[in-house]
Amino acid sequence: MSSALEQLRNVTTVVADTGDVDAVKALRPVDCTTNPSIILKAIQSPAFADMFADEVGKGKAAGKTALQIADALTVGVGAALAGLVPGRVSTEVDANLSFDTQASIAKGRALIAVYEARGIGRDRILIKLASTWEGIRAAEVLEAEGINCNLTLLFAQVQAQACADAGVYLISPFVGRITDWYGKAQGRTFTAEEDPGVLSVRSIFADYKARGVKTVVMGASFRNTGQIKALAGCDRLTIAPNLLEELAADQGAVPAVLDAAKVAPAAPRARITEAEFRWQLNADAMATEKLAEGIRNFDADHRKLLTLISERLGA
Numbered sequence: 271m272s273s274a275l276e277q278l279r280n281v282t283t284v285v286a287d288t289g290d291v292d293a294v295k296a297l298r299p300v301d302c303t304t305n306p307s308i309i310l311k312a313i314q315s316p317a318f319a320d321m322f323a324d325e326v327g328k329g330k331a332a333g334k335t336a337l338q339i340a341d342a343l344t345v346g347v348g349a350a351l352a353g354l355v356p357g358r359v360s361t362e363v364d365a366n367l368s369f370d371t372q373a374s375i376a377k378g379r380a381l382i383a384v385y386e387a388r389g390i391g392r393d394r395i396l397i398k399l400a401s402t403w404e405g406i407r408a409a410e411v412l413e414a415e416g417i418n419c420n421l422t423l424l425f426a427q428v429q430a431q432a433c434a435d436a437g438v439y440l441i442s443p444f445v446g447r448i449t450d451w452y453g454k455a456q457g458r459t460f461t462a463e464e465d466p467g468v469l470s471v472r473s474i475f476a477d478y479k480a481r482g483v484k485t486v487v488m489g490a491s492f493r494n495t496g497q498i499k500a501l502a503g504c505d506r507l508t509i510a511p512n513l514l515e516e517l518a519a520d521q522g523a524v525p526a527v528l529d530a531a532k533v534a535p536a537a538p539r540a541r542i543t544e545a546e547f548r549w550q551l552n553a554d555a556m557a558t559e560k561l562a563e564g565i566r567n568f569d570a571d572h573r574k575l576l577t578l579i580s581e582r583l584g585a
Contacts, residue, residue: 274495274520278502281526285488285508286355289347291317293511294354297518301357303442303490303508304348305398305422306365306572312347313575321346326582336579340572343579345384352394360420361385362398363408365568374399374408382417396420396440400565401429403547410436422490423564426557428542428550430474434483435541442508443471444491444560445501451556462500467491471501475528480536495520503528 275297278284286299289312294302304312313322325346329339348359361381367373378397385395397417399405401424409419418439424430425448433441445467452466453459462468471489478487488506492498495516498507503526509517551557 273518274499274522274524275514275517277524278498278507278517281503281524282501283357283506284514285357285506286514287490287508287510289318289351290315290511291350291354293514294351297511297514299355299509299514301359301506301508302351302355303360303398303420304344304351305362306568306575309344309347309362310571310575313343313578318343318347318350321350322582326579329579330583336576336583339579339583340575341381341384343575345381345388348395349385349388349390352390358394358396358418360396360398360422362422362568363400363405364572365400365565366572368400368402368565369404371404371407371411374405375411378408378412378417378419379415392417398422398442400568401425401433401441401561402565403432403544406432406436406438409433409438413437413439420488423561425470425560426551426554427470427474427477428547428554429557430477431539431542432547434478434481434485438485440486440488440506441474442488442490443467443474444564445471445489445497446491446493447560447564448556449493449497451560455556462496465497465500468497468500471504472528475504475530476533477536479530479533481538482535499524500527502526 283300285301286294287303289304289308312318325342348361352359363374363377382392398420399409401421412419420440421433421438422442424441424443448467448470449465475487486505489501489504490508502524
């Protein structure tokens with residue numbers, strides 16, 4: 271029997287959640303996703319040591335700020351990954367812009383411009399934005415300009431509904447972080463079939479398929495391969511290298527669990543209002559807490575990158 275990873279590839283598009291070029295070469299994902307934490311780790315790895323020194327050196331000579339150099343490094347990592355995968359690379363807008371629609375739009379456009387200057391078309395890139403009201407509104411504008419977006423830090427059905435309304439290309443519901451919250455709140459562990467993170471993605475997938483929503487559902491943030499197998503058949507799954515390696519070594523059966531063809535049609539929903547979005551998100555303690563935590567943590571890692579650059583500029 272083929273490996274669990276190969277079986278998964280037959281029913282789901284496999285994406286690597288990493289900036290590790292060696293892992294990408296070995297595991298052959300279709301797409302790659304990055305975030306500020308992944309970029310920080312990648313930049314400190316031997317694979318990107320020369321790039322870091324070169325970009326900081328060129329930036330210093332040109333009088334660029336640490337933020338401008340950080341953007342160049344972020345795109346540099348994305349460009350390297352784009353050279354290894356046939357599909358898309360996701361690059362995230364600064365977390366501290368998560369509540370500023372116009373600044374998020376400007377940063378999304380700027381990142382695409384840098385990619386295009388490197389000869390990488392916008393059809394190869396997804397701009398990642400937090401699934402705040404402001405982030406979703408920014409994505410709606412960018413999508414209208416032909417800049418496809420990946421809405422991340424998504425924990426609740428109301429976020430998924432707003433993303434569908436905005437016509438975003440792809441959403442990334444965070445399986446593991448949902449499970450973490452409920453595990454801590456309830457003091458227990460979950461089987462794959464009762465896992466709150468798995469059930470959340472299944473619910474969003476079914477709702478989208480029932481209502482004819484074209485937005486791609488990409489499960490993310492996995493804690494174990496059981497969660498991944500329980501979502502086999504999802505449009506896409508973005509998986510860390512260690513879990514991809516576990517799947518590659520696993521000879522167990524991986525049947526499709528999700529199947530859009532088997533979802534009964536349902537009537538379209540009315541477009542959600544800002545007040546409804548904010549109230550429903552506020553009413554969901556898990557989603558509110560994990561969204562805020564995720565933004566803070568991504569911002570912290572982005573600031574660490576800026577500090578590394580500033581220290582090198584001052585050297």
